[in-house]
Amino acid sequence: MQSSLSESLAGAARLAQTVGESVRAVAGFYHERTAWRELPDQRRAFLRWVEGADERNVADRYAALAREGVTRRWGQLLLTATLATDGSRRYDLRHEADAERGVGDLTTHDDPLDARHIATNDDDGRYRPLKTAPTLRTGWVFPSLTAQQVVQAVDFFYPATVANWYREREGDLDVTHWRETAERQTGIYDIVDELSGEQVEWLAESCCVDSQCLKRRMWDEDEDTELDVPRGDGAFPCREPCSLVIAAARKWAVFEGESEREYTFTLTPSEKGQLEEILDAVADGRVDEIREADVFDGANRYRARWLRAKRAAEDGTLPAVEADGTGDEADGADADD
Amino acid sequence: MSQALVIVAHGSHLNPDSSTPTFDHADTVRASGAFDEVREAFWKEEPSFREVLRTVEADEVYVVPLFVSEGYFTEQVIPRELRLDGWDVEQWDSDGTSADHTTLTARDVEGKTVHYCGPVGTHDAMSDVIVQRAESVTGDADVGDGFGLAVVGHGTERNENSAKAIHYHADRIRETGRFDEVEALFMDEEPEVDDVAEFFESDDVVVVPLFIADGFHTQEDIPEDMGITDDYRMGYDVPTAVDGTNIWYAGAVGTEPLMADVVLERAAEAGADVGDAIVRVRSETGGVAGD
Numbered sequence: 001m002q003s004s005l006s007e008s009l010a011g012a013a014r015l016a017q018t019v020g021e022s023v024r025a026v027a028g029f030y031h032e033r034t035a036w037r038e039l040p041d042q043r044r045a046f047l048r049w050v051e052g053a054d055e056r057n058v059a060d061r062y063a064a065l066a067r068e069g070v071t072r073r074w075g076q077l078l079l080t081a082t083l084a085t086d087g088s089r090r091y092d093l094r095h096e097a098d099a100e101r102g103v104g105d106l107t108t109h110d111d112p113l114d115a116r117h118i119a120t121n122d123d124d125g126r127y128r129p130l131k132t133a134p135t136l137r138t139g140w141v142f143p144s145l146t147a148q149q150v151v152q153a154v155d156f157f158y159p160a161t162v163a164n165w166y167r168e169r170e171g172d173l174d175v176t177h178w179r180e181t182a183e184r185q186t187g188i189y190d191i192v193d194e195l196s197g198e199q200v201e202w203l204a205e206s207c208c209v210d211s212q213c214l215k216r217r218m219w220d221e222d223e224d225t226e227l228d229v230p231r232g233d234g235a236f237p238c239r240e241p242c243s244l245v246i247a248a249a250r251k252w253a254v255f256e257g258e259s260e261r262e263y264t265f266t267l268t269p270s271e272k273g274q275l276e277e278i279l280d281a282v283a284d285g286r287v288d289e290i291r292e293a294d295v296f297d298g299a300n301r302y303r304a305r306w307l308r309a310k311r312a313a314e315d316g317t318l319p320a321v322e323a324d325g326t327g328d329e330a331d332g333a334d335a336d337d
Numbered sequence: 338m339s340q341a342l343v344i345v346a347h348g349s350h351l352n353p354d355s356s357t358p359t360f361d362h363a364d365t366v367r368a369s370g371a372f373d374e375v376r377e378a379f380w381k382e383e384p385s386f387r388e389v390l391r392t393v394e395a396d397e398v399y400v401v402p403l404f405v406s407e408g409y410f411t412e413q414v415i416p417r418e419l420r421l422d423g424w425d426v427e428q429w430d431s432d433g434t435s436a437d438h439t440t441l442t443a444r445d446v447e448g449k450t451v452h453y454c455g456p457v458g459t460h461d462a463m464s465d466v467i468v469q470r471a472e473s474v475t476g477d478a479d480v481g482d483g484f485g486l487a488v489v490g491h492g493t494e495r496n497e498n499s500a501k502a503i504h505y506h507a508d509r510i511r512e513t514g515r516f517d518e519v520e521a522l523f524m525d526e527e528p529e530v531d532d533v534a535e536f537f538e539s540d541d542v543v544v545v546p547l548f549i550a551d552g553f554h555t556q557e558d559i560p561e562d563m564g565i566t567d568d569y570r571m572g573y574d575v576p577t578a579v580d581g582t583n584i585w586y587a588g589a590v591g592t593e594p595l596m597a598d599v600v601l602e603r604a605a606e607a608g609a610d611v612g613d614a615i616v617r618v619r620s621e622t623g624g625v626a627g628d
Binding site: 040042043113116120121127129130131132155159160162163164167174184186187239240242243244247 | 349350351352353360364367380381382383384385387388389391392394409413414417445
C-alpha cells in the first residue's frame, strides 16, 4: 500500500514537472517568436545558435532548455541557456574549465562590463594583449545573464567574434589577406610588407595556430596563395592579421634584413640537445611547468645555469668562431627577393 | 533612430593600464544613458579600429578619438582603419587645434552614418580638465593663487600639431588669470620639463602632462627628468621640492574623470542627442554643472 502511494506521488510529481516544463516551453516558444523578432539579425542568430535552434527540433530544444539547459562553447567560454518562467532565457557564462564547478565555488558577476576586467590578465596575473589567446582566467561565473547581456559579455571577452561569425555564416565575411594588410601599414609598420611568402608562413605558425589564438585563420598570403599552416578549429573566424601579428612582423622584418653568417660553436651532443629543448620549452610556453629539481629536462633552470656557467662569457654571450667570408654569401641572404 | 558612441584610443600590447582611462570614461558615458550603445576600440587592443563598427547595432555612430592632438593617428590611421569613405582632413577645416567633426560612411558596414569627431585633446573643454587635474592633485578646489601651472607634452613627434595642442591649452588657461604663471613644456624639445623650476618664479608649480594614459612617459620619464625621484620604482611625494620649488606632479590628465565630459561634448557637437548628460556628467565628475 505504501509503495503504491509513493509511486503515485512520484508519478504526480513527474506529471507536474512535465506540465511545468510544457508551460515554460510554450512561453519560451512564444517569446522566441515575438521578443526575438525585434532583435538585430546578428544577435538573434547568435542566440539561436547558442541553443542549437538549427540542429534539433523545437520539442527537443525546449525540453532541453526547460530541464538542464543547452550548453555551447565559444572559445574558452561555456554558455548555458535555460528557460525562465516567462519564456525569456537566462544564461550561465563561465570558463569551460569550470564546467563542473558549483556557482558557489566561483566568483559571481552580474554586470557584463566585468568581462573586460576578467579578460585583462591570465590565471598567473600576466597581461593578455590578445583577447582570443587560450589563456582566459578561470574561477568566475555570470550565473544569470539576459539575452542582451550575454551577447555583450561575449563581445567583451572576444571582441567582434559574434559579428564576424555572423558574416561568415551569411557568406559575406570580408577577409583581408596578408599582402593587403601589410601594404596598408604606414609609420614604423611600413616595413612589414617586406616579408616573403615563406616568412609569412613562419609568422602564422608563430602567432596564429590554435595553441596561440582561438580564432580560425581565414586570411592567407593573398587571395590566390594559401598558407600551409593549419587554420585552426575555432568557432569564430579571423578575417585579417591583427595588431599583434603586425607588431611582431615588424620585428621580424627588421631581423630578416640581416644576412646570415656561419658560426662555429663547441658543444657536447647533450648540450646541443639541451639548447633544442630550451627552444621548444620557450616556444611552447612550458617553462613554468618544469619542476624545480627536474634536472632530466634540458630546459630546467639548474641545467640552463650549468650550461651558462660552462659555456657563456661573463656578458652572457656564447663564444663562437665566425667563419671568414661566408657572411654575405649564406643561403638565406636572398630570402627577401 | 538609435545612436552609438565609439571611443577610439591607442591601447597597448604591454601595459594593461593603458586602456583603463578609456574604459573608465566609457563607463561614465554608459551610466549617463546618453547613448544606446557605447564601445571602446583600440589600435593595439580589441576590438580593433578595423572591426569596431560592426560590433555596434546603431545607425548613427559617433566616433571620438581619445588622443591628445590632431595628427598621424586622428588624420591617417583611424580614418583608414575605420574605412571611412571619402575622408579628407580638410573636412575638419582645422588649424591644428580646431578640428570639429565630419559625417561619412564606412565601407564595411551598411546603413550606418559615421560622425568622425576631432580628438578630445584639442577640444576647449580640455582646458577645464587640466585645471581640474590641478585641483585634484593639490586637493584644493580653488588652486591658482600663488601657483604656477606647467602643461607638459611629448614634443617633436610626427607632426607639429602635438606641440600646438599644448600651447593652445596653456594659452587659454593663462588668459583666465587663475594661476600666477602658466607654461607649456615638453619632454623632447625646448622648453624642457627637465628644468621645470627654472621657468617659474612661483614657489609651487603644478605639472600636468597632456597624456591620455599613465605609462612609461608619465610614470618613469617625466618624474625622473624633473628630479622628483631618482628611481621611478621608488615613487615620489606630492609635492616634492626641487631646487626650492614645490613640484605638484599630477600624472596623465587623461585619467581625470572629467574627461568623460569632453567625450560627450565632442559627440554632442557632431549632432548626438545627449539630452542633459553633459550637465549631469560634469556635475558627477567634479566639473561645474551648466558651465
